[in-house]
Amino acid sequence: MRVFAAWLALLLALPTPALAWGDYGHRTIAQIAEANISPKAKARMNALFRAEKLLATPDCPLRNIGDASVWADCVRRDDLRWGYTAPWHYINMDICKPFDIKANCANGNCVGAQVARNEKLLADKRLPAHVRLEALAWLVHTMGDMHQPMHGGDRGDLGGNRVSAAYGIVEGRMNLHRLWDTPVAERAITQGEPMVRRYAATERSPFLTGTVEDWALESWSIARDIAYPTAQHGPACGPALKPGERARHDDSDIETLIPVVRQQVLRAGLRLADALERALG
DSSP states (O other): OHHHHHHHHHHHHSOOOOOTTHHHHHHHHHHHHHHTSOHHHHHHHHHHGGGGGGGOOTTSOOSSHHHHHHHHHHHTTOHHHHGGGGGGGOOOEETTSOOOTGGGOGGGOSHHHHHHHHHHHHHOTTSOHHHHHHHHHHHHHHHHHHTSGGGTEESSSTTTTTSBEEETTBOTTOBHHHHHHTHHHHHHHHSSSOSOSOOOHHHHGGGSOSOHHHHHHHHHHHIIIIIHHHHHTSOTTSSOOOTTOOEEEOHHHHHHHHHHHHHHHHHHHHHHHHHHHHHHO
16 A cells, blocks of 8 residues: 555656546546447547548547547647647636636637537538547547536636645645546546446436536536535635645545546536537437
């Protein structure tokens, strides 16, 4: 156990960008979607990957839906070419003010707007294959991003990026945003019944209601009602943690978050499958 804790602390200390759900979470969402689309939609999706070379991103492969789930995070490292896309990964809405997606998404530069935009681009068969492939990659990734509550709720801390956090005994250079991205997400996905499978229509239907704005409200509400109160051990809009004070999550805190994270990952996967079916089926 001590060896694992030391290894995890070293891993968390590495200088990596904040990626919603992390690689494992994004790929799991993509796998859920792939397991729940029709053979026709899957074949049409896979045909688009043949246009990969036209995107000219050799350091960021785009050969399958798993690659598509993390491609947008990969290309953002090339700031000169892709830096302008940074706001497409989140929408920082103050949890202590009324929910207002329009006031926080100027010119479509937020995650929800990109989900809607790229589904339309993917569905447009008049466009070249490489344009639709890029739209596919963005749709797969941003659908995952918008279901990560720290990509939708904020308290003047960049969605928890400025809040130091501890995951049990592990501290490192972790912040609240990364805690939701990686250790909590990985534990949630692997704890319990396997999440990647074909779901019956009756299981899928409760998740497929509402609009992109409704889904953004879900994430924002989780940030307000669960993520920040758990981190601060008090009301979401009560006293904030002081500079240098860590948001400490013991095992009972983490167990409380697990079903919330599992539900968000499942929502993202099944809603992504529905979007892919509309665009490609």
